[in-house]
Each structure stands twice: as C-alpha cells, then as structure tokens.
Amino acid sequence: MKNKVAYMGVFLALALILSYVESLIPFYFGIPGVKLGLANLIVVIMLYAVGAKEAFAISMLRILLSGFLFGNLFSILYSFAGGILSFLVMWLVKRTGKFHVMSVSICGGITHNIGQILIASVIVETYSIFYYIPVLLIAGLITGMLIGVIAGEVSGRLRPEWFH
Amino acid sequence: MKRRPGKRDLLLIIGLLLVCAVSAAAVYFLQSKNGAYAVVTVDGSEYGRYDLSKEQTIAIRKDGIVTNTLQIIDGHADMTDANCPDKLCVHQKAISKSAESIICLPNKVVVTIEGGVEGNFDSMAR
Ligand SMILES: [Zn+2]
DSSP, X not given: OHHHHHHHHHHHHHHHHHHHHHHXXXXXXXXXXXXXXXXXXXXXXXXXXXXXXXXXXXXXXXHHHHHHHHOOHHHHHHHHHHHHHHHHHXXXXXXXXXXXXXXXHHHHHHHHHXXXXXXXXXXXXXXXXXXXXXXXXXXXXXXXXXXXXXXXXXXXXXXXXXXX | OOSSOOHHHHHHHHXXXXXXXXXXXXXXXXXXXXXXXXXXXXXXXXXXXXXXXSOXXXXXXXXXXXXXEEEEETTEEEEEEEOSSSOXXXXXXXXXXXXXXXXXXXXTEEEEEXXXXXXXHHHHHO
C-alpha cells in the first residue's frame, strides 16, 4: 500500500507537468478558458494500466491543483466539466470491450471539449458559443488521436501487477 | 487490451469525421452572410444593437463602470478595450459575418452579429 501512494504521486506529477505545458501553448479556441486537454494522456494510460477509480481520482486532483497553479476559477469549472464528461464516456466505451484505446481516447478528446462548451454556454448565457463546435470537435479528434497513440504504446509496456 | 484498431474503430472514426465535416459546413453556411447589426448582451440580456454601417464607439457599462469598449469600423465590430483580467476578448479579431461572436467571459459580455443580406455565397455564384 505504501507503493500505491508513491506511484499515484508520480502519475499526478506527470499530469500536472502536462497541464503546465498546456498553459504555455498559446492555443486559443475563441472561447476563454477552453483547453486542449493534454493531461488526458495520463487518465487514458491509468484507465488501461491501473484502474478506473485511480484514473478518476488523479484526473480530479489534477484539475483542482492545476487550476490553482496555472488557471483561475473559470478554468477550474471548465476543466471539471470536460474532465468528468470525458472520463465517463471513456470509461463506458472501454467497458464495452469492443474498441481500441485509440477510439476510447478520441471519444475522450471530443467529449472533453463538448463538456467545456456546455459549461461555457451556461456561464455566458448565449447560444452563439455553439458556433465553435466544429473547431472544438476537430481539435478534440486530433488531440484524442495523438493521446491514443502514445497511451497505447505506454500502457502496453506497463504491467498491471506493478500497481496492485 | 486490444492490440490493433479494428473495423469498429475505423467506423467510429469515420462517423466522427463525418459529424465534424457536417457541423463545419453548417457553421460555414450560417456565418457566410455579412451581418447588419452588432448585438451586445450583458449577463444574458440584450444591452443594445448597433448598425454595422455606422462608424461608432460603444462604451459598454455595468453598474456605471465601463467594462468593455466596442468599435465599429468598416462594417466590422471589434473589442478594443476591456477591464477583464485575461483580455482575451480584446485579442479576438474583428467580426462582420452573421452569427460570429466575441465573448468576454469574466464580464459576461457577448457581441454577436445579426441580420444582413446575401454575402459570400451570392458573390461566389456570380
Ligand atoms: Zn474580456
């Protein structure tokens, strides 16, 4: 059990590094606060190599900490909406056992952005935000694909028994 | 874990690409007309609508304080100044096509272009 605390810490640190990298990229969708979701890489790897509970815990902790470190109240709200929705969808798609990690990750990337846009439309009380959907869908598809490739490689090399 | 992507994965990705293409086409079509008005909403309710053919500077006030400054020049609406911390609305480019928008999240100010007659599509067809 001592071991578990150590590797959970490593995963959290890696996820925070990715959030930091993301905060440095001047990538702007036209909607304030909307992010690419690079830290999803750690969530996908953990979902396959460790377990759903652990992946969800790290995802939520990462959002809270990176929000305080590199963001603001709005970005925390967006990230929670994106993070929770994408986790649920990825977990469900993976559970069917019919899809490759790449598809799971792509579904995560897209729903991450959909979650953010839904919260954004509630906050600014406007539908004009929905015109950003194509950009966000395509961005989610591309990030999801990249994350899927890397996560597939990494989680294939990790042994589940290391973490239990 | 599955080793390689299979037929289901391919179908899923093709389906998602189709959704992307259709939504992109829909938005492109909806935003192809030159707009007539810049409609400003603050906290979700309409604050005012301004003719894009008239050059003007609009000071958007909230509780007596100017939060955002909108400028209309050459049929384009541009956020030129704001008191929000991120200034992301100021960095957005000027808008002129119907349904385009500039959003200032911290101040909850949204500028949307509305109305207007045939633009791009018609001139392209000719
Ligand atoms: Zn602003």
